[in-house]
Amino acid sequence: MAYPAKTDRNSILHAAMKQVESEGIDSLAIRSVASTLRLAPNALYRYFESLAALKEAVAEEARLQMLEVMQKAAGRNGPAESIRAISQAYLRFAHEQPRVFAIYLKTSGPDSNIPQCTPLCARNTEFFLEQVTRVYGEKRAWDASLALWATLHGLAVLRKAGVLSGSQSSTSLKFSLKMWTEGALSSSDDK
Structure with a gap:
């Protein structure tokens, strides 16, 4: 049985873009994006293998x-x-x-x-x-x-x-x- 998705690539990307718009690319972090989406950081690695990939x-x-x-x-x-x-x-x-x-x-x-x-x-x-x-x-x-x-x-x-x-x-x-x-x-x- 598949688990219901709590997020998707576009939601993560949208949250990351919002963070970059307000704080800049150097402030972008997996943890802060995950926190914004109310997810565990590990959930983001399913869509982006690393912070570099997200950037x-x-x-x-x-x-x-x-x-x-x-x-x-x-x-x-x-x-x-x-x-x-x-x-x-x-x-x-x-x-x-x-x-x-x-x-x-x-x-x-x-x-x-x-x-x-x-x-x-x-x-x-x-x-x-x-x-x-x-x-x-x-x-x-x-x-x-x-x-x-x-x-x-x-x-x-x-x-x-x-x-x-x-x-x-x-x-x-x-x-x-x-x-x-x-x-x-x-x-x-x-x-």
């Missing part, structure tokens, strides 16, 4: 959330408007959920010190690159994608650090997107 699942959830935010922002907009909407959504996500954003970029495997891109990491990159390709074309898309991503990430980090205010971040984004879009219009292919 990687949380990072994957953060990547999924960012992908969904970007996809929703892009909607059915034209190429340039999609980039603008995605950029604003990226920065809003980083500002509203700074602790989740901090783990969004972590790409180490659960038991490895070697960085690796997970399937959701790759899906985020592919989606972003597809949107940039609509503006820049295939030949320059990769470089344009890296430049835009670096700009967005830089603005997010500078705002979190208090170097930029919300209005300064917004102004910088508008200026950066104007320059980035004008780059798409230039016919020179600088290398």
Whole structure:
């Protein structure tokens, strides 16, 4: 006879995400997540073999959330408007959920010190690159994608650090997107 489940993977992940949102990834612990769910810590090991595995699942959830935010922002907009909407959504996500954003970029495997891109990491990159390709074309898309991503990430980090205010971040984004879009219009292919 099977025992009735008191929890499931999604419930554990949801509780872990809540803890990361409020306390950060370094505070995440099997015991505290189990306590939140009113379970014995051993119950969580049925779904996550270690704390590292739980942390990687949380990072994957953060990547999924960012992908969904970007996809929703892009909607059915034209190429340039999609980039603008995605950029604003990226920065809003980083500002509203700074602790989740901090783990969004972590790409180490659960038991490895070697960085690796997970399937959701790759899906985020592919989606972003597809949107940039609509503006820049295939030949320059990769470089344009890296430049835009670096700009967005830089603005997010500078705002979190208090170097930029919300209005300064917004102004910088508008200026950066104007320059980035004008780059798409230039016919020179600088290398």
